[in-house]
Amino acid sequence: DGGITQSPKYLFRKEGQNVTLSCEQNLNHDAMYWYRQDPGQGLRLIYYSQIVNDFQKGDIAEGYSVSREKKESFPLTVTSAQKNPTAFYLCASTMGRQGGLSTDTQYFGPGTRLTVL
Amino acid sequence: AQSVTQLDSHVSVSEGTPVLLRCNYSSSYSPSLFWYVQHPNKGLQLLLKYTSAATLVKGINGFEAEFKKSETSFHLTKPSAHMSDAAEYFCVVSDNDMRFGAGTRLTVKP
Numbered sequence: 001d002g003g004i005t006q007s008p009k010y011l012f013r014k015e016g017q018n019v020t021l022s023c024e025q026n027l028n029h030d031a032m033y034w035y036r037q038d039p040g041q042g043l044r045l046i047y048y049s050q051i052v053n054d055f056q057k058g059d060i061a062e063g064y065s066v067s068r069e070k071k072e073s074f075p076l077t078v079t080s081a082q083k084n085p086t087a088f089y090l091c092a093s094t095m096g097r098q099g100g101l102s103t104d105t106q107y108f109g110p111g112t113r114l115t116v117l
Numbered sequence: 118a119q120s121v122t123q124l125d126s127h128v129s130v131s132e133g134t135p136v137l138l139r140c141n142y143s144s145s146y147s148p149s150l151f152w153y154v155q156h157p158n159k160g161l162q163l164l165l166k167y168t169s170a171a172t173l174v175k176g177i178n179g180f181e182a183e184f185k186k187s188e189t190s191f192h193l194t195k196p197s198a199h200m201s202d203a204a205e206y207f208c209v210v211s212d213n214d215m216r217f218g219a220g221t222r223l224t225v226k227p
Contacts, residue, residue: 004160035217040126042207042219043161090160103149103168106215108160 003027004109006091011114013078013085021076021112023091030096032074033106036060037088046089049074078114086116119144121210123218131226136180136195138221140208143189150191151209152182155220161207167191178202198225 004025013019035043045058049068063082094104124139153161165176172184182193203225208218
C-alpha cells in the first residue's frame with residue numbers, strides 16, 4: 001500500500017530537550033510538508049521541501065528544523081527553542097512542487113501528538 | 118495574498134438532515150479549492166476539489182460543493198447526515214500557496 005507514515009503516534013518530551021518526528025512516504029512524491037495543528041487554529045505550515053536537499057520555511061518555522069536527504073523522508077526536529085511545542089504534527093506530500101501545480105491533492109500521514117512535560 | 122474563512126467553528130445537525138458547512142475565500146488568482154475531513158487523532162483525507170472545471174463538484178461519501186465566483190464561496194453540503202460524518206472539516210484555498218481554514222467541527226445527533 002502506498003502512503004505516508006509518521007512515527008511515533010504519541011511522544012512525550014521534557015522541557016529543554018530536542019525531539020525528532022519521523023515522516024516517510026512511498027508515493028514517489030516530490031514535495032513534502034510539515035504542519036502544526038492546534039485546537040481551533042486549523043493547520044499552520046512549518047516547513048516544506050520541493051526537492052531533495054532543499055527546503056523552505058513556512059509560516060511558523062522558528063524553533064524547528066528539517067532535513068531532506070532522501071526523497072521519501074522528511075524528518076522534523078522540534079528544538080528546545082520552540083516555546084510552546086505541545087501540538088499535533090501532521091506530515092503531508094504532493095506529487096508536484098508547491099506553486100504552479102496548485103491542483104495537487106495533499107496526502108496526509110496519521111500525525112504525531114507531541115506533549116511537553 | 119489568499120485567505121480562507123470558515124464561517125462556523127461548530128455545526129450540529131440531526132442524523133438524516135442536511136449538512137451545510139460554509140467557506141469563503143479570497144485570492145488574486147484563479148484558485149483551486151479543496152475540502153478535507155479529519156476524524157479524531159487522524160490525518161486529513163480529501164473529500165473533493167475544484168480545479169476550474171465544473172462548478173458543482175461531487176466528492177466522496179455523498180458530499181458536494183459549489184464554486185460561486187461572484188460570492189467567493191465554496192460551501193460544502195450533504196443531503197442527509199450520517200453519524201459517521203461527525204468530524205472536523207477544513208476548507209483549503211490554493212494558488213501559489215496553500216491556506217487552510219480554521220476548521221468546522223460537525224456534530225451529528227441521533
